[in-house]
Structures are given as C-alpha cells and as structure tokens.
Amino acid sequence: MNNFDFKNPTKIIFGKDTIKQLQTEIPENAKVLLLYGGGSIKKNGIYEQVKSALTAIEVIEFGGIPANPEYATLLEALKVIKNENITYLLAVGGGSVIDGTKFLSSAALFDGDTPWDILSKGIRTEKGMPFGTVLTLPATGSEMNSGAVITRAETKEKLGMGGPGLFPQFSILDPQVIKSIPKRQLANGITDAFTHVLEQYMTYPIGALLQDRFAESILQTLIEVAPKIIADPSDYKAASNFMWSCTMALNGLIQKGVPTDWAVHAIGHELTALFGIDHARTLAIIAPSHYQYNFETK
Amino acid sequence: MNNFDFKNPTKIIFGKDTIKQLQTEIPENAKVLLLYGGGSIKKNGIYEQVKSALTAIEVIEFGGIPANPEYATLLEALKVIKNENITYLLAVGGGSVIDGTKFLSSAALFDGDTPWDILSKGIRTEKGMPFGTVLTLPATGSEMNSGAVITRAETKEKLGMGGPGLFPQFSILDPQVIKSIPKRQLANGITDAFTHVLEQYMTYPIGALLQDRFAESILQTLIEVAPKIIADPSDYKAASNFMWSCTMALNGLIQKGVPTDWAVHAIGHELTALFGIDHARTLAIIAPSHYQYNFETK
Numbered sequence: 001m002n003n004f005d006f007k008n009p010t011k012i013i014f015g016k017d018t019i020k021q022l023q024t025e026i027p028e029n030a031k032v033l034l035l036y037g038g039g040s041i042k043k044n045g046i047y048e049q050v051k052s053a054l055t056a057i058e059v060i061e062f063g064g065i066p067a068n069p070e071y072a073t074l075l076e077a078l079k080v081i082k083n084e085n086i087t088y089l090l091a092v093g094g095g096s097v098i099d100g101t102k103f104l105s106s107a108a109l110f111d112g113d114t115p116w117d118i119l120s121k122g123i124r125t126e127k128g129m130p131f132g133t134v135l136t137l138p139a140t141g142s143e144m145n146s147g148a149v150i151t152r153a154e155t156k157e158k159l160g161m162g163g164p165g166l167f168p169q170f171s172i173l174d175p176q177v178i179k180s181i182p183k184r185q186l187a188n189g190i191t192d193a194f195t196h197v198l199e200q201y202m203t204y205p206i207g208a209l210l211q212d213r214f215a216e217s218i219l220q221t222l223i224e225v226a227p228k229i230i231a232d233p234s235d236y237k238a239a240s241n242f243m244w245s246c247t248m249a250l251n252g253l254i255q256k257g258v259p260t261d262w263a264v265h266a267i268g269h270e271l272t273a274l275f276g277i278d279h280a281r282t283l284a285i286i287a288p289s290h291y292q293y294n295f296e297t298k
Numbered sequence: 299m300n301n302f303d304f305k306n307p308t309k310i311i312f313g314k315d316t317i318k319q320l321q322t323e324i325p326e327n328a329k330v331l332l333l334y335g336g337g338s339i340k341k342n343g344i345y346e347q348v349k350s351a352l353t354a355i356e357v358i359e360f361g362g363i364p365a366n367p368e369y370a371t372l373l374e375a376l377k378v379i380k381n382e383n384i385t386y387l388l389a390v391g392g393g394s395v396i397d398g399t400k401f402l403s404s405a406a407l408f409d410g411d412t413p414w415d416i417l418s419k420g421i422r423t424e425k426g427m428p429f430g431t432v433l434t435l436p437a438t439g440s441e442m443n444s445g446a447v448i449t450r451a452e453t454k455e456k457l458g459m460g461g462p463g464l465f466p467q468f469s470i471l472d473p474q475v476i477k478s479i480p481k482r483q484l485a486n487g488i489t490d491a492f493t494h495v496l497e498q499y500m501t502y503p504i505g506a507l508l509q510d511r512f513a514e515s516i517l518q519t520l521i522e523v524a525p526k527i528i529a530d531p532s533d534y535k536a537a538s539n540f541m542w543s544c545t546m547a548l549n550g551l552i553q554k555g556v557p558t559d560w561a562v563h564a565i566g567h568e569l570t571a572l573f574g575i576d577h578a579r580t581l582a583i584i585a586p587s588h589y590q591y592n593f594e595t596k
Contacts (some may be wrong), residue, residue, distance in 0.1 A: 001535070001539040003313025003314060004312050005311050006310040007307065007309035008307075009306075012302075012305065012554075013303050014303070015302060046508055091460065098455050166502070175299075210519045210542050210543050211545065213514075213515030220511060221508045221511060241505070241506070241508055257538075259312075268580070
C-alpha cells in the first residue's frame with residue numbers, strides 16, 4: 001500500500017426530505033448566491049423546497065450554468081458575487097453546477113487579474129468562499145470532493161482545478177430527486193460513477209486489499225441497482241444506493257494508497273471540448289478500447 | 299436506507315515513516331501535552347521519533363495512562379493542562395491513550411465543577427481543546443472518530459462520551475509500529491475491529507447495499523490478514539491492511555444509514571469494569587452467545 005493523506009471535511013446530509021435542513025446549515029447573516037443550471041429545478045419541485053428553506057436568508061439567484069460549466073457564463077456570475085457582496089454560495093444541481101460553484105468559490109477570493117489562471121496555471125485553492133450544495137443528479141461525486149472541471153468554449157479547453165479550500169461545507173442528498181431525472185442523464189450518471197471506480201481500481205496491484213474491496217463494492221452495487229433505476233427511478237432503495245455509490249466513488253476514499261489512472265477521463269474531456277459529447281458518453285466511448293489496449297500490452 | 303448525517307474532518311496521515319510529519323501538523327506556537335501509556339513507546343523507538351519531530355515545539359509529558367483509561371489518572375493530567383497552560387494535546391498510543399486524551403480535550407474546556415458529569419450526564423462535546431494522535435496499536439478506531447470510553451475504578455463504572463468537538467485534528471498511522479506489538483494485543487486489536495463491524499452489520503436488512511458490502515469488505519480483509527499479522531507482525535502488507543481496516547471499522551462510515559446494535563460492547567464494558575478483563579476479550583466472550591441468542595429468537 002502506498003503512503004497517503006486523507007481528509008474530507010464535507011458534511012453529508014442524506015435521505016428523504018432533507019432539503020429543508022438548508023436553513024440550519026447556512027449562516028444566518030450570509031448573503032447567498034443560489035446557482036443552478038437549465039431550470040429543471042423549477043419544474044421538479046426542488047426549487048420550491050430550497051426557497052422555502054431559505055425564507056429567513058437574503059438570496060440572489062443565478063441560473064443558466066450549462067453542462068460542462070462554461071467559463072464565460074461563470075464570469076457573469078462572478079460579477080454578481082462582487083457587485084452584490086455575496087458571502088456564501090449555494091449550488092443546486094448536478095456536477096456541472098457544483099463544479100461551476102467551486103470555480104466561483106476560488107475566483108471570488110482570487111488575487112490575480114485573470115481567473116482562468118487558476119486552471120491554466122494549476123493554482124491550488126487553499127481557501128475559497130464557503131459554499132454548500134443540494135445535489136440533483138448523482139454522477140460526478142463533486143458534492144463530496146474538492147475538484148472541478150471547467151470548460152472554455154472560445155479556446156476549446158476543458159481543464160481541472162482543486163485544493164483543500166474547495167470541499168463543500170455541506171451537501172444535501174435526497175434520493176427522491178432521482179425520480180424526475182431523464183433516462184439519458186441517469187444512464188450518464190451510472191456510467192460516470194462506474195468509470196470513476198475503474199480509474200482508481202483497474203491499475204496494478206499494490207497490496208491495498210481493503211481499497212480494492214471497497215472499489216468492488218461500489219461496482220457491484222452500481223451493477224445491481226442500475227437496471228432498477230433505469231426501469232423505475234422512483235424505486236427509493238435503488239435510488240438511495242445509486243446516490244451514495246456515486247458519492248463514495250469519488251470522495252477520495254478508494255484512491256488512497258493505490259495507483260490511479262484517469263486516462264479515460266483525460267481523453268474523454270478532449271472529446272467533450274472538441275465535439276460537445278456528454279461527459280459520461282465520452283467515457284463509454286473510450287473505456288473499452290483503453291482497457292483492451294492495457295490488457296494486451298501491459 | 300435510513301436517513302443520516304456524515305461528517306468526519308480528521309486528517310489521516312498513513313504510511314511508512316510518517317511520524318516525522320508531526321512537525322507540520324502541530325501549530326508552531328502551541329504548548330503541547332504529550333500523553334502516553336505504560337511506556338512501551340520508549341522501548342520501540344516511537345518516543346524518539348515523536349520527540350525528534352517536535353524539537354521546535356514546547357512539550358510537556360504525561361505518561362502512565364492505563365488500559366481502560368482511568369478517571370483518577372486523567373484528573374492528574376487535567377491539573378497539568380491547567381497549571382501549565384497547555385493549548386494542544388498529543389496522544390501517542392492506542393485506543394486507551396486516545397480516549398483519555400479525548401476526555402481531557404473535553405474536560406479542559408468544561409465549565410462545570412465535576413468533569414465526570416460529561417460522562418454521567420451524557421454531555422456532548424461541541425468544542426474541545428485541539429489534539430492529534432500517533433496511533434501505536436490498531437484496534438479501536440478512536441484515531442478517526444469522536445467517541446471515547448472512560449473507566450472510573452472507585453465506582454466500577456465504564457461510560458461513553460462524544461460529540462463533534464472530539465475528532466482528532468490529525469492522526470498519524472505508520473503500520474511499521476505494529477512489528478513491536480505483543481501477540482496478545484494484536485489478537486485483541488483484530489477482535490475489537492472485527493466486533494466493531496459486526497455490531498454495525500449483524501442487525502436487520504434495511505436495503506443499504508453499499509454499507510453492507512463495505513462492512514463485508516472489512517470483515518474479509520481482517521480474516522485474510524489476521525493469521526499473517528499474528529505469524530509475522532513485520533509483514534507490511536498485512537500490517538497496513540490491518541491498520542486501515544481497524545480505522546475504517548469505526549470511523550462512522552459503515553454505520554451511516556443502517557441500524558446498529560452495540561449490545562456486545564455494552565455487556566463487555568461491564569465485564570471489564572467489574573473484572574478487569576481486556577476489552578477485546580470481553581467481546582470474544584460475549585459475541586458468540588449474543589449472536590446465537592439473536593439467531594434463535596429473532
């Protein structure tokens with residue numbers, strides 16, 4: 001087993017009807033920017049739950065963060081943060097909204113002139129503006145890790161960022177949100193989480209017996225619940241196991257002490273940046289050939 | 299799956315030759331009370347490693363914390379903390395030293411007259427004096443959780459305490475410490491960790507597929523490495539998997555969303571309080587009958 005450090009301070013609030021707990025997690029005197037994506041939260045009841053939990057807190061909204069969160073859009077949100085003296089960020093969405101919020105958390109306290117430097121120069125974020133999340137799409141694990149991937153359309157770049165300042169203070173995971181997710185996004189989420197585990201597991205043996213078993217546990221659970229979720233996303237048992245598996249797949253735990261790969265993601269990011277293919281679909285395109293190549297040549 | 303909250307902010311520093319990292323984890327201006335047990339750390343080289351990592355920091359020592367940390371002994375340490383204006387605690391030992399340090403962390407900031415009230419009245423510790431640990435005996439998981447069990451010989455009581463203020467700030471886990479642990483304590487450690495998992499797993503099904511698999515992963519890993527550790531405690535692969543399994547067995551993760559029992563521990567604590575039997579041995583005495591009774595009657 002390799003040496004490792006592990007620290008993950010994010011508070012997870014998991015289960016039925018937990019969105020209302022927002023009101024005890026956000027500081028009373030905070031001025032909040034609520035960030036969301038294409039507006040599905042206004043159709044599925046999540047927006048209403050969030051707003052009614054925040055009635056005692058000053059909230060400004062910024063919607064329209066796209067899949068593969070776009071730098072240009074995020075710069076607009078950054079202007080709002082600065083002009084409105086925002087002190088706390090709340091991401092209500094999937095991995096794209098959460099990743100975009102992480103960029104804003106970092107950029108809000110960034111000293112330099114060009115926030116893109118955080119990505120292009122690999123500047124680690126030691127301290128960011130505090131933020132929490134309400135997860136609406138299990139997939140990326142971003143709700144319990146300190147990494148983000150941001151896209152810049154004008155340069156066709158898709159780059160990663162991170163640092164200990166970018167863990168969410170809290171993340172609320174209510175598996176009931178899954179019942180209103182379209183089938184394509186469910187399939188993407190399952191594929192993304194499954195590939196996250198493969199990238200940390202399909203490497204070479206290092207004698208980390210427990211980490212290997214944990215990785216296999218997540219793979220087995222995803223294999224078990226995936227057909228049930230696709231058939232009936234309101235199946236709470238399947239939905240709750242799917243959601244927790246996605247979080248555990250990329251919260252740092254299973255990669256500690258073992259070699260990791262991430263080649264499938266690295267290649268996939270380029271396909272998304274160049275051709276706009278869904279992130280998880282790029283993984284499904286790349287993974288089979290990648291593992292076949294590795295099996296045959298290593 | 300039941301609803302749950304999960305937050306564990308302890309930083310784990312795991313691997314070979316990691317004790318020297320103490321110097322970057324403890325604040326420079328801290329006045330440290332170094333707590334240890336019967337003095338084995340002075341024979342196995344751990345004390346020397348700790349001291350040489352702390353040359354730049356003011357350190358006072360308090361040794362002699364016994365197995366099943368004793369309230370009367372801890373009150374002596376509490377006097378030192380107050381008289382010497384200690385600001386940081388460092389536990390170098392196994393679960394007993396770490397549990398004793400947690401009591402001191404709480405008692406040092408406790409407002410009342412009688413620190414035993416923390417235990418007898420079940421007062422949760424929201425904020426304690428900051429502390430870190432260097433683990434010398436894998437077993438209890440105390441290095442990555444916020445609970446402690448304290449014994450009071452004069453009243454034959456053994457009671458638990460806890461709260462979010464009692465997570466170690468960091469814990470250093472160097473599996474090389476295992477090579478000098480006596481066989482009886484190794485067997486105790488394996489038994490304690492194995493029973494921790496059973497208490498969170500051998501209950502009733504609640505549809506928490508991933509938690510069940512994680513529990514099984516720890517049980518399987520302990521079963522795999524236990525004979526190797528007993529045969530050769532310098533086997534690093536076995537030792538590192540044993541150490542990480544003990545931590546993961548009781549850091550909160552596998553109990554989230556599932557029913558837990560703890561009857562074996564509750565009965566075992568009484569046997570220790572009354573007869574002074576090693577903690578893990580009480581578990582080994584009680585567990586078979588407990589599970590036989592449950593199987594036959596439930």
